[in-house]
Amino acid sequence: MKRLVSFFLLAGLTLVACGEEAPQPAPEGIAGQTITLLTHGSFWVSEGTLQAFTDQTGVQVELLEGGDAGEMVASAILTAGNPVADVLYGVDNTFLQRALDADLFEPYASPALSNVPSALQLDGQHRVTPIDFGDVCVNYWGDWFDETLPPPGSLDDLIDSRYAGQLVVQNPETSSPGLAFLLATIAEYGDGWEEYWAALRRNEVAVTTGWEEAYYGEFVSGGGDRPLVVSYASSPPAEFIYADPPVESPPTGVLLDTCFRQIEFAGVLKGTPHQAAAQALIDFMLSDTYQEDIPLNMFVFPASQTAALPEAFVNFARLAEDPYQLPPADIEAHRNEWTERWTQIVLR
Amino acid sequence: MDTDRLTLMTLRRLAWPVVVLVPVAFLGIFFLWPVTNILVKGFVGGRLWELLHEAVFWRVLWFTVWQAAASTALALVLALPGAHLLARFHFRGRSLLRALATVPFVMPTVVVAGAFIALFEQFGLNDGAFRMRHTVWALLAAHVFFNLAIVLRTVGSYWEGLDGRVEEQARLLGARPGQVFLRVTLPRLAPAVASAASVVFLFCFTSFGVILLLGGPTRATLETEIWRHAVWRGDMASASALAVVQLGAVMSLVLVSNFLQRRRGGREQTRLDSRPMPSRRLLGANLGLLLVALGLPVLVLVERSLATGNGYSFDNYRALTVRVTLLPVSALTALGNSVLFAVVATALAVLVGGFASLVVVYGRRSLSHFFDFGLMLPLGVSAVTLGFGMLVALDAPPMDFRSWRWLVPVAHALIGIPFVLRTVVPTLRRIDPKVRESAALLGASPFQVGRLVDFPLAGRALAVGAAFAFAVSIGEFGATSFLPRHPDRLTAPLALFRLLGTPGDLLRGQAMALAVLLMVLTGLAVLVIEGRPSGRGVVRGDF
Numbered sequence: 001m002k003r004l005v006s007f008f009l010l011a012g013l014t015l016v017a018c019g020e021e022a023p024q025p026a027p028e029g030i031a032g033q034t035i036t037l038l039t040h041g042s043f044w045v046s047e048g049t050l051q052a053f054t055d056q057t058g059v060q061v062e063l064l065e066g067g068d069a070g071e072m073v074a075s076a077i078l079t080a081g082n083p084v085a086d087v088l089y090g091v092d093n094t095f096l097q098r099a100l101d102a103d104l105f106e107p108y109a110s111p112a113l114s115n116v117p118s119a120l121q122l123d124g125q126h127r128v129t130p131i132d133f134g135d136v137c138v139n140y141w142g143d144w145f146d147e148t149l150p151p152p153g154s155l156d157d158l159i160d161s162r163y164a165g166q167l168v169v170q171n172p173e174t175s176s177p178g179l180a181f182l183l184a185t186i187a188e189y190g191d192g193w194e195e196y197w198a199a200l201r202r203n204e205v206a207v208t209t210g211w212e213e214a215y216y217g218e219f220v221s222g223g224g225d226r227p228l229v230v231s232y233a234s235s236p237p238a239e240f241i242y243a244d245p246p247v248e249s250p251p252t253g254v255l256l257d258t259c260f261r262q263i264e265f266a267g268v269l270k271g272t273p274h275q276a277a278a279q280a281l282i283d284f285m286l287s288d289t290y291q292e293d294i295p296l297n298m299f300v301f302p303a304s305q306t307a308a309l310p311e312a313f314v315n316f317a318r319l320a321e322d323p324y325q326l327p328p329a330d331i332e333a334h335r336n337e338w339t340e341r342w343t344q345i346v347l348r
Numbered sequence: 349m350d351t352d353r354l355t356l357m358t359l360r361r362l363a364w365p366v367v368v369l370v371p372v373a374f375l376g377i378f379f380l381w382p383v384t385n386i387l388v389k390g391f392v393g394g395r396l397w398e399l400l401h402e403a404v405f406w407r408v409l410w411f412t413v414w415q416a417a418a419s420t421a422l423a424l425v426l427a428l429p430g431a432h433l434l435a436r437f438h439f440r441g442r443s444l445l446r447a448l449a450t451v452p453f454v455m456p457t458v459v460v461a462g463a464f465i466a467l468f469e470q471f472g473l474n475d476g477a478f479r480m481r482h483t484v485w486a487l488l489a490a491h492v493f494f495n496l497a498i499v500l501r502t503v504g505s506y507w508e509g510l511d512g513r514v515e516e517q518a519r520l521l522g523a524r525p526g527q528v529f530l531r532v533t534l535p536r537l538a539p540a541v542a543s544a545a546s547v548v549f550l551f552c553f554t555s556f557g558v559i560l561l562l563g564g565p566t567r568a569t570l571e572t573e574i575w576r577h578a579v580w581r582g583d584m585a586s587a588s589a590l591a592v593v594q595l596g597a598v599m600s601l602v603l604v605s606n607f608l609q610r611r612r613g614g615r616e617q618t619r620l621d622s623r624p625m626p627s628r629r630l631l632g633a634n635l636g637l638l639l640v641a642l643g644l645p646v647l648v649l650v651e652r653s654l655a656t657g658n659g660y661s662f663d664n665y666r667a668l669t670v671r672v673t674l675l676p677v678s679a680l681t682a683l684g685n686s687v688l689f690a691v692v693a694t695a696l697a698v699l700v701g702g703f704a705s706l707v708v709v710y711g712r713r714s715l716s717h718f719f720d721f722g723l724m725l726p727l728g729v730s731a732v733t734l735g736f737g738m739l740v741a742l743d744a745p746p747m748d749f750r751s752w753r754w755l756v757p758v759a760h761a762l763i764g765i766p767f768v769l770r771t772v773v774p775t776l777r778r779i780d781p782k783v784r785e786s787a788a789l790l791g792a793s794p795f796q797v798g799r800l801v802d803f804p805l806a807g808r809a810l811a812v813g814a815a816f817a818f819a820v821s822i823g824e825f826g827a828t829s830f831l832p833r834h835p836d837r838l839t840a841p842l843a844l845f846r847l848l849g850t851p852g853d854l855l856r857g858q859a860m861a862l863a864v865l866l867m868v869l870t871g872l873a874v875l876v877i878e879g880r881p882s883g884r885g886v887v888r889g890d891f
Binding site: 065297 | 386389458461462465466469560561564565566576578579580581582583584656657658672673674675676735736739740743744750751829830831832833834835842845846848849850851852853854855856857
């Protein structure tokens with residue numbers, strides 16, 4: 001784990017470095033407008049957070065939720081030009097190129113981007129703005145492993161016969177973490193990914209349709225008998241916060257060398273009559289007020305480096321220092337071909 | 349008297365257009381227009397042609413039809429004994445049993461799938477010779493679990509009104525019980541059986557969660573393929589082509605089933621026989637069957653909802669009143685939203701479905717056929733097609749309904765209407781014209797005939813349909829998750845899905861408790877909706 005750092009160190013340092021943020025002056029003439037923010041179905045902000053935006057700018061925000069990230073992007077594409085909302089939030093790097101190809105967004109470079117690591121800013125034209133990110137990684141059940149059989153360290157270890165029959169993954173054709181994990185293996189092995197998956201299959205990998213079935217059906221946590229599951233880097237903090245009975249530390253851990261980074265973006269939708277207000281909302285979504293509200297509501301990490309993390313995240317959430325990534329354009333260009341090949345190799 | 353009659357006739361003439369236009373407008377705006385729109389928008393004729401040359405397509409189509417037919421057949425076979433019990437015997441807890449049997453129908457798929465997986469584990473069916481996990485059997489078992497109630501209720505309530513003396517005569521003439529059932533009872537039940545079967549078939553034909561969660565990663569139906577192409581692959585051309593095939597298949601099926609129902613639907617005297625108590629063996633065997641088919645998964649859920657970190661308690665239920673950070677509202681508020689939506693959806697379904705039933709039974713031939721056909725289609729169209737269709741079509745004033753709060757119950761009502769139609773139409777058709785004629789001869793105006801004869805007779809059927817519409821709405825997930833909605837309007841199935849989407853035993857316990865509350869609430873609602881004092885109807889023959 002030498003190429004990894006604990007995320008809390010980094011977050012702690014930046015926390016010391018900056019104090020209260022200065023409120024940005026609201027653009028003229030937007031007070032009194034109401035704008036709509038379209039998000040996916042696992043979105044939430046705390047009460048009062050959006051009120052802070054209204055207090056600053058005089059702009060009311062209405063929230064709309066629709067489907068999962070993929071369904072939301074598909075419906076945004078269908079309604080392009082006459083959008084149901086002014087700002088869309090929740091398109092991730094695996095769907096990003098599709099949304100960009102459909103010309104959904106008005107470019108807008110928020111001044112607050114200066115606090116966002118450039119590695120998260122995937123669109124040079126600023127049609128979308130990174131708001132949060134998280135890692136999809138293999139999680140392990142702590143009690144299953146000991147000195148004689150330590151948890152696997154890398155993707156390579158997963159095809160080791162010592163870990164035969166232990167891993168459960170999701171179908172990349174029906175599940176977002178499943179797709180992310182497939183992309184991680186493609187980023188690691190390049191053209192050799194097909195051989196890797198053939199080896200995983202020989203090592204008795206289990207495949208489920210979605211995350212719930214993998215985590216609750218096959219993984220030890222839900223009563224299953226497999227100690228390795230594709231899940232999120234933020235799953236251990238959730239296992240800690242929602243433990244019953246309460247625990248001192250989460251029963252699960254993350255294999256930090258298996259992570260694929262998922263970044264979620266927001267963008268001003270083309271066709272909005274409230275462009276200035278929509279841009280002000282993007283600025284606000286990068287403010288500490290909003291960013292610090294993200295982790296416990298959605299179990300992902302804030303994109304802004306100036307945002308402080310909640311205690312459970314500081315203590316139990318770890319992020320890969322050098323996660324696997326692929327350019328969104330590559331993902332969009334090849335995903336159908338990759339998932340089809342994957343189906344051939346793993347399921348047929 | 350004559351002038352009285354005249355005003356009534358005028359009233360009737362004025363009312364009829366409303367009876368016709370309400371369903372036409374509802375179906376037209378919220379179903380036909382959106383679905384046509386999305387199919388036209390995404391449709392590329394060439395893609396359909398290509399599809400027909402792909403082996404995968406034919407495999408998917410075959411599996412879709414096959415699993416729906418098998419599920420329907422199993423549900424029919426397993427439900428008929430129960431329908432017989434409910435129809436022909438009187439025993440304590442009869443209406444409770446009826447309400448309980450409806451409950452599985454509302455359970456969110458993700459919870460049911462979890463319960464089935466737990467059951468397989470419990471009985472060692474995950475591997476070995478009797479492996480259920482990820483087999484077609486798991487899928488069929490779940491479909492039977494969900495749909496048994498449809499057959500039980502539709503056929504049961506129709507059977508109740510059949511004159512039992514016909515069977516008695518057959519028995520007196522020396523027919524064996526098996527013969528009596530096959531030769532006498534079954535043919536007379538045909539309209540109700542065809543009705544129930546068509547609804548179950550359509551439900552299984554477009555089933556989504558069960559296929560994905562229990563069928564395993566290799567099984568696909570038209571419904572799951574439409575979703576995968578539209579959402580995951582961004583391939584609207586293929587999705588639309590598949591949706592056209594799905595719609596075509598559903599249309600042919602509805603045509604055939606309607607033809608059968610019309611041909612077989614005989615008119616006969618309904619009567620209320622004094623119902624005997626069932627023998628213990630009959631009751632026991634029936635309850636045993638229902639317990640295995642419906643009860644076990646429910647018991648698993650109840651057990652899980654009570655299990656907490658420190659043994660068994662009601663902690664999970666108590667926790668539902670507090671909002672967890674992952675949800676915009678508390679789970680109880682979500683349950684309240686679900687009830688509100690379900691009430692609105694049921695009212696809409698009863699109104700539109702009730703009017704439509706009148707048109708189907710009393711309207712002109714062509715109109716009747718059109719209604720009978722058109723209002724069944726929403727049951728067989730995928731949530732993806734309808735959801736996307738609404739977004740695309742209802743996007744401009746005066747019909748910009750995309751973020752309208754009540755669009756969700758409207759979508760639910762579309763699925764509830766076929767249930768109202770399929771329970772009410774066979775009953776109305778069966779009303780012996782002689783009863784109405786003699787009422788008219790005795791001086792009853794057409795309205796009085798309606799009020800005194802048709803309404804009471806159709807009332808019970810309407811209540812059964814309403815109960816199903818309510819259950820459909822309160823458990824609906826697909827269309828609800830698809831349509832843009834305000835976060836504080838979260839419904840219980842969506843809340844449940846979100847609770848299960850993050851690790852942690854606390855969240856899982858709460859999800860199970862919420863699922864159990866959803867069932868209890870539905871059970872109660874069904875009891876209330878159907879809970880008219882029976883046997884004391886205005887007209888003899890009210891059942």
